[in-house]
């Protein structure tokens with residue numbers, strides 16, 4: 001067993017003692033490795049996962065090639081052995097990052113609260129459970145014999161047949177038992193006795209392996225010491241991150257889009273932190289505007305707030321505007337962040353809901369990616385993929401791509417930031433639910449695998465393209481184009497409708513917010529709910545810069561969508577005195 005405090009070199013030396021035969025998949029060359037691979041003998045009270053991935057190169061392929069490399073690496077590493085409360089980190093599972101620089105340190109950016117956090121004593125004590133023959137009277141871990149769950153079963157789609165009908169007819173039934181690992185059932189590496197006990201705040205080693213590999217396929221942060229840590233979803237992750245970086249006693253403030261995710265704003269405000277809005281356009285946050293704002297920052301003009309050192313942004317399918325930052329836009333934002341030494345909180349729940357371009361009036365939409373390879377390379381690069389400094393913490397969530405009730409997501413950031421996050425999670429959520437982890441592991445890792453999951457995501461993109469196109473068709477049919485305008489969203493589930501308030505009969509005499517309220521109430525009377533732009537305004541004490549409404553194409557059926565937009569159109573016309 002290897003205590004987590006060991007240095008990488010000591011760990012490497014230890015790993016060399018247990019080397020399984022190198023196995024390579026057909027067509028995948030096995031490369032010589034400096035860090036040796038390790039298969040642990042089964043030990044079900046293990047408190048540290050057996051490191052599985054230690055290949056001495058950072059593979060350059062994306063999509064299938066990267067997946068092939070990962071599977072070859074897994075085969076060489078041997079079976080993952082991770083028992084109850086096993087400690088794990090991404091370094092155990094990712095490819096070598098030899099020769100890559102380490103992330104910068106963020107000591108001056110962290111809050112006093114975050115810097116004061118010590119490791120959780122009881123979680124640390126769990127490390128001693130690995131001692132052979134040790135009888136534990138120390139920890140409060142219940143025995144699995146009193147867990148009232150012997151087996152869980154579920155029916156899930158068989159890739160690439162993802163529809164509800166296909167799942168009902170020919171889906172796979174997968175099961176997980178309490179002692180699958182102990183009893184050597186199949187190739188089980190995870191079971192209910194492990195998943196349903198207490199774990200580490202990083203989440204289980206089993207899911208850590210899958211998510212680290214997935215991050216490697218999609219994001220590949222360009223520095224050595226990146227890690228992932230599971231979360232209870234991005235809402236909780238953001239709350240922790242804000243408290244890690246922002247200190248009211250320091251007069252800290254945060255930048256975000258001019259219109260931002262209302263829950264994020266509601267998380268910031270009670271911390272005594274001011275949020276400032278950066279101008280946006282059709283691609284979201286405008287880097288020149290951010291640069292100008294930061295270059296001319298004067299605390300006296302900003303209610304005493306010191307120059308922001310944190311940016312919160314939603315680069316893909318932004319909530320509420322639906323805007324997606326293109327690759328060049330992201331690079332420009334990153335450069336401004338470097339210039340002003342900003343740490344970036346990248347919130348990406350809609351990243352995988354990137355859609356096919358919209359062509360008004362086209363009989364058929366452009367064809368979707370033909371395969372996983374094309375899908376992965378079609379994705380706009382994440383900020384964390386261009387993060388040479390380690391100044392980005394990306395938040396991923398399974399809420400929009402699998403199920404919101406999973407309450408499971410993950411962050412990707414530097415070792416220092418993940419360690420601080422982990423210390424906070426130890427005394428807050430303790431990481432995601434074991435039920436979620438074991439169900440998702442069964443689905444994503446054991447049943448679908450990386451390729452099946454990417455096929456699922458690709459399919460979701462096709463579904464959302466269809467839904468978006470229905471909303472756009474409804475808007476084209478029912479809305480007065482001289483009054484209401486929109487940009488077809490490239491990702492996510494939201495569309496932002498701009499109403500030209502200057503054409504209102506009482507423009508200039510009445511507050512925009514007043515007109516917004518009138519239209520909103522009339523929408524409710526007409527039987528449609530839309531979200532008011534003012535709900536998302538970052539700086540609430542500023543006048544509304546325009547008349548906006550957020551709509552979503554995620555949930556309504558085609559017929560309901562058309563009817564809903566027609567009702568919205570009626571409410572706008574009524575307010576503007578149109579027929």
Ligand SMILES: Cc1ncc(COP(=O)(O)O)c(C=O)c1O
Pocket residue numbers: 232233234235236261314319347349396397398399404408409
């Ligand atoms: C931008 C953004 N971040 C985070 C969330 C919430 O994510 P989670 O369900 O993972 O907490 C949402 C959901 O609406 C969102 O729009």
